[in-house]
Amino acid sequence: MSWWTLLPPVLAIALAIWKREVILALLVAIFSAEWLLADFNIALGLLNTTERIVAVFQSAGNTRILLFSLLIGALLMLIQRSGGVSAFVQWVAHKGLANTPRKVGMLPAIMGILIFIETNLSVLTSGILARNLFDKFNMSRERLAFIIDSTCAPVSVLIVLNAWGAYILGLLSDYPISTNQVLLSSIPLNFYAVTTLGLVFYTVLTNRVHGPMKRIEHHRREVPLEQLEPATHKRYMLLPLGTMIGSIIGFMWYTGAAAINSASPWQVSLSEGILNGSGSKAVLWGTVLGLLCAYLLLKFQGKQRHKTLINWSFEGMGRLLGLVTTVLLALALGSSMKALGTGAFVAQMIGEHLPIWTVTPMIFIAAGVISFTTGTSWGTFGILIPIGIPVAQSMGIPAELILAAILGGGVFGDHCSPISDTTIVSSLAAGCDHLDHVKTQLPYALTAGAVTLAGYTLASLFF
Numbered sequence: 001m002s003w004w005t006l007l008p009p010v011l012a013i014a015l016a017i018w019k020r021e022v023i024l025a026l027l028v029a030i031f032s033a034e035w036l037l038a039d040f041n042i043a044l045g046l047l048n049t050t051e052r053i054v055a056v057f058q059s060a061g062n063t064r065i066l067l068f069s070l071l072i073g074a075l076l077m078l079i080q081r082s083g084g085v086s087a088f089v090q091w092v093a094h095k096g097l098a099n100t101p102r103k104v105g106m107l108p109a110i111m112g113i114l115i116f117i118e119t120n121l122s123v124l125t126s127g128i129l130a131r132n133l134f135d136k137f138n139m140s141r142e143r144l145a146f147i148i149d150s151t152c153a154p155v156s157v158l159i160v161l162n163a164w165g166a167y168i169l170g171l172l173s174d175y176p177i178s179t180n181q182v183l184l185s186s187i188p189l190n191f192y193a194v195t196t197l198g199l200v201f202y203t204v205l206t207n208r209v210h211g212p213m214k215r216i217e218h219h220r221r222e223v224p225l226e227q228l229e230p231a232t233h234k235r236y237m238l239l240p241l242g243t244m245i246g247s248i249i250g251f252m253w254y255t256g257a258a259a260i261n262s263a264s265p266w267q268v269s270l271s272e273g274i275l276n277g278s279g280s281k282a283v284l285w286g287t288v289l290g291l292l293c294a295y296l297l298l299k300f301q302g303k304q305r306h307k308t309l310i311n312w313s314f315e316g317m318g319r320l321l322g323l324v325t326t327v328l329l330a331l332a333l334g335s336s337m338k339a340l341g342t343g344a345f346v347a348q349m350i351g352e353h354l355p356i357w358t359v360t361p362m363i364f365i366a367a368g369v370i371s372f373t374t375g376t377s378w379g380t381f382g383i384l385i386p387i388g389i390p391v392a393q394s395m396g397i398p399a400e401l402i403l404a405a406i407l408g409g410g411v412f413g414d415h416c417s418p419i420s421d422t423t424i425v426s427s428l429a430a431g432c433d434h435l436d437h438v439k440t441q442l443p444y445a446l447t448a449g450a451v452t453l454a455g456y457t458l459a460s461l462f463f
Contacts (some may be wrong), residue, residue, distance in 0.1 A: 005341055008336065009372075009373035011025070012028070065421070071317070107126075157187075182399045193411060252278075359397060363406060
């Protein structure tokens with residue numbers, strides 16, 4: 001528990017910004033963490049770095065995330081090569097559903113809010129449906145990544161009828177408080193999530209962008225658009241995506257229902273099952289069924305050869321291999337920093353000897369720093385809720401205010417972090433460079449963070 005624990009995330013972030021090479025930055029950060037854990041033994045640090053990466057696959061959930069990241073590349077390639085994307089773009093333009101930049105931007109924003117069940121489902125569906133429409137109107141993929149990234153986690157902590165809500169309730173259940181009431185009361189106090197959604201709709205309705213995103217959009221108008229395959233029929237896109245979405249929701253219910261009542265899962269209600277479902281299982285199984293649907297459609301209706309479909313699938317997976325490697329290394333780094341105690345040190349460092357009116361703002365900052373340096377909002381909740389709720393009870397601060405600060409701060413750091421899995425998946429779904437997404441989203445996240453910090457300072461003076 002010392003300042004040394006901050007070395008891995010600092011190295012990861014500094015190298016990623018300096019060299020614009022995320023994989024190198026993550027490898028160096030993992031080695032630095034293992035080097036510290038090995039008492040500065042370089043040789044042992046190198047060996048343990050390899051073993052830490054291998055250990056990622058010991059978690060079934062991590063392995064599912066990596067497999068899903070590869071298979072989604074195959075699914076994207078099949079629906080693109082089928083001509084279904086071109087047909088969908090033509091259809092929405094003909095129907096007037098996406099014939100202006102404002103309507104095109106509204107499509108992923110609304111879908112991101114409606115699909116609040118699972119963040120990966122929200123990001124993937126919105127990104128896949130909108131990416132080529134953004135190209136058509138010369139709107140950058142980075143703008144799309146910002147919209148889908150900023151309407152998944154913020155919505156998930158505002159509409160808590162999902163796995164996020166179940167996880168948070170589980171963390172709150174150890175304390176003598178009304179868990180449901182505290183969680184529901186924290187929703188209007190989650191200033192970061194509300195402000196972020198406001199910035200999304202400001203961007204969509206005004207069709208204006210600022211900072212690095214403005215420069216990227218100006219450059220985009222000087223390059224040719226991505227060429228789509230000749231249009232065939234929109235079912236080649238919508239049926240596989242519909243299968244994937246419906247399957248993910250169904251599997252979320254099934255895994256949750258089986259966990260509650262393995263003997264008779266059919267007796268478990270839809271909402272209760274979804275709240276207790278496994279997101280990693282549901283997303284992987286749903287993606288497999290979506291891929292199977294795309295394959296069968298193209299094989300029997302599109303009259304494509306099996307070998308051609310397999311080659312397209314591997315081509316799609318190959319395009320995402322860099323991002324999958326990034327996810328693998330980010331998971332390994334998170335494990336190393338957990339063993340090192342980075343998050344606990346940051347929480348302890350910021351949380352000591354604070355005047356009462358500074359507690360809530362500093363809890364928000366602590367959550368942002370932990371989430372930024374570890375790349376995980378859920379991990380941040382797990383670290384800070386056991387710290388923040390007892391602090392609130394002992395100091396007479398409303399528990400819902402502290403909880404809102406923890407949840408909002410976790411999402412804030414997650415939005416800023418280049419090693420966040422949600423940020424990586426958003427880049428993947430939008431089809432843009434990962435570091436460009438981080439760079440263009442950062443000014444918006446910092447603006448929302450500043451507004452939130454001011455809000456919690458004022459709230460602390462009046463509560």
